[in-house]
Amino acid sequence: EAAVTQSPRSKVAVTGGKVTLSCHQTNNHDYMYWYRQDTGHGLRLIHYSYVADSTEKGDIPDGYKASRPSQENFSLILELASLSQTAVYFCASSDRGKDTQYFGPGTRLLVL
Amino acid sequence: QQQVRQSPQSLTVWEGETAILNCSYEDSTFDYFPWYWQFPRESPALLIAIRPVSNKKEDGRFTIFFNKREKKLSLHITDSQPGDSATYFCAASVMGYKLTFGTGTSLLVDP
Numbered sequence: 001e002a003a004v005t006q007s008p009r010s011k012v013a014v015t016g017g018k019v020t021l022s023c024h025q026t027n028n029h030d031y032m033y034w035y036r037q038d039t040g041h042g043l044r045l046i047h048y049s050y051v052a053d054s055t056e057k058g059d060i061p062d063g064y065k066a067s068r069p070s071q072e073n074f075s076l077i078l079e080l081a082s083l084s085q086t087a088v089y090f091c092a093s094s095d096r097g098k099d100t101q102y103f104g105p106g107t108r109l110l111v112l
Numbered sequence: 113q114q115q116v117r118q119s120p121q122s123l124t125v126w127e128g129e130t131a132i133l134n135c136s137y138e139d140s141t142f143d144y145f146p147w148y149w150q151f152p153r154e155s156p157a158l159l160i161a162i163r164p165v166s167n168k169k170e171d172g173r174f175t176i177f178f179n180k181r182e183k184k185l186s187l188h189i190t191d192s193q194p195g196d197s198a199t200y201f202c203a204a205s206v207m208g209y210k211l212t213f214g215t216g217t218s219l220l221v222d223p
Binding site for chain 2: 042
């Protein structure tokens with residue numbers, strides 16, 4: 001089974017502060033994704049990456065940046081956190097040519 | 113614009129009944145339709161998936177029925193069990209990447 005870990009598991013941030021969410025996978029998957037989950041909205045794709053040192057915008061990229069410094073690591077950066085970014089954030093990975101995405105345990109972010 | 117829609121938003125069935133969860137989509141280029149389930153305070157996990165080359169996919173008590181012409185699909189859970197109580201997400205993508213999720217159906221199976 002694919003192993004995707006996220007840190008921190010929960011975080012309280014102040015409005016206007018910088019937040020970095022980290023994701024690490026140990027399965028040599030090429031593809032990595034960041035989703036946010038809000039009640040009533042399901043999961044929405046923020047950023048994704050096909051290869052190290054390259055990231056792509058997803059469906060809701062505004063207010064977020066992403067960084068993929070290596071195949072194993074994918075970070076989501078909120079430069080100026082806002083109240084509306086309170087949500088649960090999930091990282092996922094998948095292998096090239098295979099459909100299944102494996103999700104990490106999630107990070108609960110509360111912006112005050 | 114919601115490209116993947118699910119109904120109902122919530123559903124309660126008795127143990128042993130068949131639960132039917134519905135999904136529709138707009139983008140005709142979608143070619144992969146997975147269903148993920150999510151238990152409270154856990155992460156989503158793949159349950160079952162289908163490609164448009166088939167109109168039915170079965171895995172134990174879980175069956176996807178797919179209607180390409182109407183852009184609709186449904187997940188049938190037969191002999192529902194309390195352990196099936198979860199939120200079910202229909203998703204769609206092109207070639208398996210960049211999933212677009214529906215808003216989910218919360219299923220409760222009463223014993």
